[in-house]
Amino acid sequence: MNFWNAISVGLKEIWAHKFRSFLTMLGIILGVSSLVAMSALVKGMEVGATEALIAVGGLQKLRIERGDVPIEQRHLQDQSRGLTMDDVYAIQAGATLVSKVSPEVRVPGATLSAKGKVTRPFICSGAWPVVLEQYEHEVEHGRMFNEVDDDQARSVCVIGTGIRDQLFGSPEEAGREINPIGETLTINGEAFTIVGMFKHYESEQQRKARELGIKQTFSRRSRDRGSFVYWLKNNTVYIPLNAAALKFTASPEGRSLGGGSTDPSSLTVSSIEVRLSDINQINEALQQVRNILFSTHKGIEDFSFRTQEDWADTIKAFIRNARMSGGTIAAISLLVGGIGIMNIMLASISGRVREIGLRKAIGATTADVFTQVIIESVVLALLGGLMGLVTAVGLVQLLGQLSPTENDPIISFTALLVAFCSSVVIGILAGLLPAFKAARLSPIMALRYE
Amino acid sequence: MALVEIRNVSKIYHLGGEEIRALDDVSVDIDGGEFISIIGPSGSGKSTLMQIAGCLDTPTRGTIKLDGAMIQDASPRQLAAIRNRKIGFVFQFFNLLPKLTVLQNVELPMVYGGASSSERRERAMQALKLVNLDNRTKHRPSQLSGGQQQRVAIARALVNDPKIIFADEPTGNLDSHTGELILQLFRQLSREGRTIILVTHDPEIAAITPRRIEIRDGKIADTVDATLAGLDRFPLQPTP
Incomplete structure (x- = not known):
């Protein structure tokens, strides 16, 4: 089973349970968008403060x-x-x-x-x-x-x-x-x-x-x-x-x-x-x-x-604190999102015992099954991550509209990249346990399973 | 040389300290092109024998030679490859994947075998033609009758052109008329020279195969008790 096949199987599985998948992704969406929005806000403040510092x-x-x-x-x-x-x-x-x-x-x-x-x-x-x-x-x-x-x-x-x-x-x-x-x-x-x-x-x-x-x-x-x-x-x-x-x-x-x-x-x-x-x-x-x-x-x-320097230090300390607290919130919601994915993957595995058994009987190796589950989980997280990025851009624009005289939030490419990569990592981590469980299923037991 | 050589194979489970011999020193040879049924009541060990011969399981003791290769010590990865290329399975509950179309279900073994998508499509269509379902490729399994579903499963078993086809109670979930049609399909495949091993508890079904092995308590019964199994009513058919 090649990589693209596994991805298309994963996508089909997600599409077959659209609502469930969306709910699962919500955690990741929130995590990613709060991460990006938070970093954009802090970046905006930083730029505003630096601007003022240069002006004097x-x-x-x-x-x-x-x-x-x-x-x-x-x-x-x-x-x-x-x-x-x-x-x-x-x-x-x-x-x-x-x-x-x-x-x-x-x-x-x-x-x-x-x-x-x-x-x-x-x-x-x-x-x-x-x-x-x-x-x-x-x-x-x-x-x-x-x-x-x-x-x-x-x-x-x-x-x-x-x-x-x-x-x-x-x-x-x-x-x-x-x-x-x-x-x-x-x-x-x-x-x-x-x-x-x-x-x-x-x-x-x-x-x-x-x-x-x-x-x-x-x-x-x-x-x-x-x-x-x-x-x-x-x-x-x-x-x-x-x-x-x-x-x-x-x-x-x-x-x-x-x-x-x-x-x-x-x-x-x-x-x-x-x-x-x-x-x-x-x-x-x-x-x-x-x-x-x-x-x-x-x-x-x-x-x-x-x-x-004192002023600059105050700015730096403030930025660091804002980044820390925002980052912690984002990390927690990403973690919750990851747990959500793991939970739904475990449920999905136990609902698909026969399918896994059949796939093994017709030639899927342990590694094939493992990869399939991991990819499914990563695709879930990845889609969540992408939606999170889109949400983040919207959120940041909304914040800018609500308070046009505040420092404009600035979305940095690094923030997008970090948020996206962390969603992939979350997907992999959340998929590990379900993938192990699925891969370890014996085809005999799985096919007998009613 | 036989296609399958099972020599002194035992399968022993341990359940709560108690030793259960699902298979006890079984030796069987199956030649290429044979149509054979393994018969026995439930719990006799016939399914275990099929699973070991079908590379789904490994024996505790004994040796198995399949198509010239010893497989009793093969790794799970090697067994998966053998199942993929040399063995086709047909199950009682069809085990089609409900979210895939008929064509995709039949293509599935080739997905793991690594064929190109055009080749997969072509071969899956051929297999579906063999079972006379090439007009239902876009349907979902749930849109088909039980007999049609089982024919899709047979097409899936045939698609990689395996050396042996194992059918585990293939008619157990079908009404008798449909079951008869499925059995006819197996007979036809046998006439075309395929090796088919039919696992069943039903002597009427076993009666259609030229050779029968009866398993009782994990052992091969010396002779098939024709009267007990009701086989006296079904004369052996000549091998094609």
């Missing part, structure tokens, strides 16, 4: 901020001078594992106004033009300010679309694109000319929701961290570093241009953004930067690092 500069970006001096160095606190341009130049010169460095001078309590409207941006900083790459910004209208603007401390700025929406009106409300290039806005009373505007940042899901015409209220509270990232990127204003230093750092805190000195390297900066050349050397790079800062800070640890 990815894992390769880390930020150096002023930190508290540790207890054992408290007596040296008066010698701490915070982060200065000295540090920036030192890192630029000495840290070989760092590819980009950019300082930032935050404008404290920035209030923007134009045409009688007022808004408070999330980020308002003086920066180098390289900040564009540090935060993965893209200028859509106008231009980024350049080194010449910075050198001459020109009063120019680049804004995000969120600022534009607040001060000049949003294109959704106006029904047309609003391009504020060339307009003037004031930052804490100082006039700045808008020379560029970033593109509108949004997650894939927000884009989809917008295209679907679903109105979303962009209130800060109701957002998860993923879309918050896009919100803050849109509510950003950058001005040249020197312009910020010149106009806004003569604050009451006294953090001025080195106490009246004209040395630009002693300019205090709020933070330093560093991009690593190789993500795999994050610890080495951190140590390198730390060593440099220890030397410029005379050994006082008045700085700290902030990486995206």
Whole structure:
């Protein structure tokens, strides 16, 4: 008996008991479809989270901020001078594992106004033009300010679309694109000319929701961290570093241009953004930067690092947990499906004792009978698996339809393959015992069986 | 040389510590082309003899030579191959597979023998023609009468052109008229030169065969008790 014959016999047997076979397959169908749907959901979340992570500069970006001096160095606190341009130049010169460095001078309590409207941006900083790459910004209208603007401390700025929406009106409300290039806005009373505007940042899901015409209220509270990232990127204003230093750092805190000195390297900066050349050397790079800062800070640890790793770890842990729990549920329903198949195969064998005896009498070997039962069980599981895949695709689409603003579930080929293969394996395992029982039947006993 | 040489064959079962000799030192020769009946009451061991000669079972002791090959020590796999190629079985309850058509039922032995589908079809049609059922190929067994079903079973037994055909109470489940037709079919097959072994408890049926072996208590009875079996009323027919 060849393989194809065995398959066709199996199919006939299944077709002869359509309803029974379908009920048997249901376990496998549920198992396979839940496995695929679960992995698609998790994959969707993962992609959404990764998207947001990349939008803030990815894992390769880390930020150096002023930190508290540790207890054992408290007596040296008066010698701490915070982060200065000295540090920036030192890192630029000495840290070989760092590819980009950019300082930032935050404008404290920035209030923007134009045409009688007022808004408070999330980020308002003086920066180098390289900040564009540090935060993965893209200028859509106008231009980024350049080194010449910075050198001459020109009063120019680049804004995000969120600022534009607040001060000049949003294109959704106006029904047309609003391009504020060339307009003037004031930052804490100082006039700045808008020379560029970033593109509108949004997650894939927000884009989809917008295209679907679903109105979303962009209130800060109701957002998860993923879309918050896009919100803050849109509510950003950058001005040249020197312009910020010149106009806004003569604050009451006294953090001025080195106490009246004209040395630009002693300019205090709020933070330093560093991009690593190789993500795999994050610890080495951190140590390198730390060593440099220890030397410029005379050994006082008045700085700290902030990486995206914690966030990435949280995402990973969440994804792992979701995958584990979903996988367990799917595995249990596959197991139940397998038991169902074994049960029905055993029943089918005892109903076909005479048939098996007859087949043996006319020349079927033990192996022939064994293969036939195994193949029947595998065909059952396989059909269940295929139906499960179809169901899974439908299920995933349904989930996508029900909540279009959530992360889109993504069906991966691997998930389909794994689900399908596990249904085959279940079929083989479930068929083993019935196949042994059938193959061991003696033809004499089987033919005498009434 | 005989087609089947059974020498000192015993089959012993152990049931609850008790030894049961289903066959006790039986020796029989059957020549090619013979039409022979094995007769005996139920429990006499006639079915056991048929099963051992038909390679469905192995003897506890003794030797069997079938078509020149010793088979008493053959593996189950070899026995399956011998059953497939050299032996055809006809059973009391027909044992057709209800889900298959008549043609598919007849093709079944060739499925295990490994013939191509076109060859299977051709030979199955020939066998069905022999039993005069070539117009019922697409029917299911349940759509046929008992006699027709048994003829399908005979076609299935013939399809691999076996050396021997074993018929175990082939008329036991048929009315006497239909049974008579089936027996006529066997007689015709015998005239065509086939070796047929008819196993029955019924002396009237055994009467149609030129040679009879009576089994009693696992042994071959010395002589066939014609009067006891009622065989005196059926004169032996000349061998064709």
